[in-house]
Amino acid sequence: MEHMIDLSGISWQQDQKTILHHVSWQVKRGEHWAVLGLNGSGKTTILNIINGYIWPSKGSVSVLGHPFGTVDLRELRKSIGWVSSSFQERMHYNDLTDYVVISGKHASIGLYEKPLEEDIERAHQLMRELGCGHLIGGRYRTCSQGEKQKLLIARALMASPKLLILDEACNGLDFISREALLASISELAAKPDAPTLLFVTHHTEEIPPIFTHTLLVRRGTVFASGLTREMFTSQTLSAFFEMQVDVLWQKERAWLSVK
Incomplete structure (x- = not known):
């Protein structure tokens, strides 16, 4: 399988409004990508197309080597994990942390039968690997x-996905929590x-x-894509954001400031 994701000339319209326009993007096996864009740029729409929740008005889609139209999308989604901070409130408030993680194997909210011992062991292993082993047995x-974000990532990994989408994973986190989560994501990747x-x-x-490639999305189009180091320059990001910015690289991460 050469391409994990292959979008070719994707457009999508809703209520006679074009949300995506001629989006093409290829992700090869072994690559980890960042997707950068302002609110309303079309990032979530692209994710919904990759997951088969919406169908493009134009263009072709292939995910995990399966062209859309030739694959049962319900089965394909079992190989895709999608983690978003918005999912946190969908979990059962009083569930054990272990059960939240194990529920990912069944793609369910909550568990409705006694978990297998092997599933409990795997959940605990994933929690430890993501730096939240101290939550085992908690509520x-x-x-x-x-901590909830780490549990949701562990939950997504229970199904052994081939593709894992982390959608605004750091949204609402304080500095310390953000850095702890990013460290866990880097170790996982x-x-x-x-x-x-x-x-x-x-x-x-x-x-x-660890995210060596970046897709820049602006107003429903691909502004640019390629190696992160080449995307994150003052010149490119000034054009992308349509304002003058400076890029300072520190510990292999790009920090922006307005000129």
Whole structure:
């Protein structure tokens, strides 16, 4: 499988309004990508198309080597994990943290049967690997927002996805929680058996160096795509944001300031 994601000439219209216009994007096996864009730029629409929740008005889509129109999208979604801060409130407030993670195997909200011992062991392993082993046996309601994000990532990994989408994963986190989460994501992405990761954000400083490629999305189009180091220059990002910015690279992350 050469391309994990292959979007070719994608357009999508709603209520006679064009949301996406001629979007083309290829993600190869072994690449981890950041997707950067301001609110309303079309990032979430692209994700919905990748997951098969909406169908493009024009263009072709292939995900995990399966061209859309030739694959059962319900089955395909079992190989895609999608984690968003908005998912936090969908979990059952009083559930055990272990059960929140295990529910990812069944793509359900909550567990409705006694979990297998092997599933419990895997959930605990994932929680430890993501730096939240101390939450084992606790209640979801007592977790901080950052801890809930780690649990949701562990939940997505329970199904052993080939593609993992982290959608605004740092939204609402304080500085310490954000850095702890980014460290866990970087460790996950560096594993030899890691899924292909997409990290969706509108803050360059949130993007760890493990995301070597970046897609810049603006007003429903691809502004540019390629190596992160080449995308995150003062010249390119000034044109992208349509205002003069300076880029300072610090510990392999790009920090912006307005000129």
